[in-house]
Amino acid sequence: MQQEIQQDYADRFIDTQAQHYIQLSDRIWEYAELGYTEFNSSAAHIEYLERAGFTVRRGVAGIPTAFVAEAGHGGPVIGILGEFDALSGLSQESQILECRTSSEIINGNGHGCGHHLLGTSAHFAAVAVKDYLEREGLPGTVRFYGCPAEEGGYGKTFMVRDGLFDDVDAALTWHPGVMNAIMNINALAVKQVYFRFTGISAHAGGSPHLGRSALDALELMNVGVNFLREHMLPDARIHYAITNAGGSAPNVVQANAEVLYMIRAPQNRQVNELYERVDAIAKGAAMMTGCSVEARFDSACSNILLNTPLNELMHKNLERLGTPAYDDTDLSFADAMQKTTRREEIEMAGRMLTEAWRNPKPLFDTIDRFDPAAAMTIHGSTDVGDVSWVTPTAQCMTSCFAFGTSPHSWQWVSQGKSSIAHKGMVLAAKTIASTAIDLFRDHSLIEAAQKEFERRRRGEPYVSPIPEGEKPPIAGRGTVAG
Ligand SMILES: [Zn+2]
Structure with a gap:
């Protein structure tokens, strides 16, 4: 009372x-x-x-x-x-x-x-x-x-x-x-990572054989991930946004391209396992196109x-x-x-x-x-x-x-x-x-x-999903929907 x-x-x-x-x-x-x-x-x-x-x-x-x-x-x-x-x-x-x-x-x-x-x-x-x-x-x-x-x-x-x-x-x-x-x-655990591809620019008509397309690499990565979907946990989710398509000129072989991935799964451990598979696809796409790729962590939650x-x-x-x-x-x-x-x-x-x-x-x-x-x-x-x-x-x-x-x-x-x-x-x-x-x-x-x-x-310690040394992604921040 x-x-x-x-x-x-x-x-x-x-x-x-x-x-x-x-x-x-x-x-x-x-x-x-x-x-x-x-x-x-x-x-x-x-x-x-x-x-x-x-x-x-x-x-x-x-x-x-x-x-x-x-x-x-x-x-x-x-x-x-x-x-x-x-x-x-x-x-x-x-x-x-x-x-x-x-x-x-x-x-x-x-x-x-x-x-x-x-x-x-x-x-x-x-x-x-x-x-x-x-x-x-x-x-x-x-x-x-x-x-x-x-x-x-x-x-x-x-x-x-x-x-x-x-x-x-x-x-x-x-x-x-x-x-x-x-x-x-x-709610699902998630990890957001940018993949940045670097190639070599060239005249797309005159000397395409001298170019290495970062945009090709990015597209192949996305195709690879879309095939991965069938073989991942049903409750997992992968989304991406192309944050740099390498410019607006079709007659330039794109030397730079960037895609932001969100990888979600019920547990942090499952997110990390799935991330490794996505990362391998990114590396494979870079290898196929003669480009290089760099993965840059953005943010994560449990x-x-x-x-x-x-x-x-x-x-x-x-x-x-x-x-x-x-x-x-x-x-x-x-x-x-x-x-x-x-x-x-x-x-x-x-x-x-x-x-x-x-x-x-x-x-x-x-x-x-x-x-x-x-x-x-x-x-x-x-x-x-x-x-x-x-x-x-x-x-x-x-x-x-x-x-x-x-x-x-x-x-x-x-x-x-x-x-x-x-x-x-x-x-x-x-x-x-x-x-x-x-x-x-x-x-x-x-x-x-x-x-x-x-x-x-169950005795499991909390492990932060943020890799060691990463700082909050404050600079130049846009927003990605949760
Ligand atoms: Zn909300």
């Missing part, structure tokens, strides 16, 4: 401060900065956190936009993870029903994965927990991790490598989505270690809080937005649920059941994986967008400042704050999570 009163207190704190944090989220939506260049977004978070009484360490792990904000004293230490990077090419007018580039977002980017909500809500939860610890005089440290470049730069993997999570007892986070649920998902006790605790809080109340404006906007999607997209979203959600309404209006045995594999990747290998970690998802609209789409950007998104963000903040408060109040919950963490690791 006493515990319920305390949780209500955190809920009320979040309700009274909600407008303040909605403004922060909307501001970060407008900045729409790409991974490792989130200077305004990171500064806005720090401004709010310092005002709320947090001590902030800036530029951690050699990343200018990464930071750790801390409050409280002593143990336990609970980490709350936030992101704030956007995606390129997704500039979009807010709250309209068609794909239309925003004239206000001049950098061409958009928050197609909702990380403006993600970072702000996690931050908001940390502030509510700080307030609670102070009010109750409870020992413990709450830490908010400002994690750059989730989308393909994997800032957390570098932050984990630098020991920033070594003393954390448990970590909590969330992701905006189209449903309210525990993220009982296995698969997720799920934690059932922590997920159960978070689910209990999500169920206690229930779904937000939607008004007619929310419902009609979501209905119109859902009509912009295809039936397959709605079915795809439904596959994430433990039970089929028949006749899906425009807004998810329940809390999905949590079944630890129903963990599913999604074929994307997240750097939350690396945190989950060094401390027990749980994630939830709340409904911020019309059911069936897809991540990394114009629809998600369009809905990012809607009241539906704001309501989902507030629900996530309450869920994370309540779960952290439970952990601070009852340390046996942390012990249970740690026991499960050890069981899932």
Whole structure:
């Protein structure tokens, strides 16, 4: 009973401060900065956190936009993870029903994965927990991790490598989505590597025999990898983007060409095995064409270690809080937005649920059941994986967008400042704050999570997927979708 009163207190704190944090989220939506260049977004978070009484360490792990904000004293230490990077090419007018580039977002980017909500809500939860610890005089440290470049730069993997999570007892986070649920998902480990081919330029008509084409090598590599696909693990994925095709002149034998590969598999070890096969194909392609090839590591992240006790605790809080109340404006906007999607997209979203959600309404209006045995594999990747290998970690998802609209789409950007998104963000903040408060109040919950963490690791030590000596890929950073 006493515990319920305390949780209500955190809920009320979040309700009274909600407008303040909605403004922060909307501001970060407008900045729409790409991974490792989130200077305004990171500064806005720090401004709010310092005002709320947090001590902030800036530029951690050699990343200018990464930071750790801390409050409280002593143990336990609970980490709350936030992101704030956007995606390129997704500039979009807010709250309209068609794909239309925003004239206000001049950098061409958009928050197609909702990380403006993600970072702000996690931050908001940390502030509510700080307030609670102070009010109750409870020992413990709450830490908010400002994690750059989730989308393909994997800032957390570098932050984990630098020991920033070594003393954390448990970590909590969330992701905006189209449903309210525990993220009982296995994401794939991934490695991103550039292959750069070097040949010899020549006049393609006059003296082709003097040239050695780096573009030929690159194309042969891609053909080789496409034949490899049949003989790899069904859950593995390989994607590539040609980042330099050697220029635009067909009458020049291309002396340089570059391709960026993403290699994904359920386990880091499997990624490394598959990478060796891809690397051998690159070398073979270079040999066939008389070129040379250099592989340059970009970034990587690990698969997720799920934690059932922590997920159960978070689910209990999500169920206690229930779904937000939607008004007619929310419902009609979501209905119109859902009509912009295809039936397959709605079915795809439904596959994430433990039970089929028949006749899906425009807004998810329940809390999905949590079944630890129903963990599913999604074929994307997240750097939350690396945190989950060094401390027990749980994630939830709340409904911020019309059911069936897809991540990394114009629809998600369009809905990012809607009241539906704001309501989902507030629900996530309450869920994370309540779960952290439970952990601070009852340390046996942390012990249970740690026991499960050890069981899932099966004695396997965490090995960073970042090769020795590699630095975060900050310079000249574009973005690759996670
Ligand atoms: Zn995301």
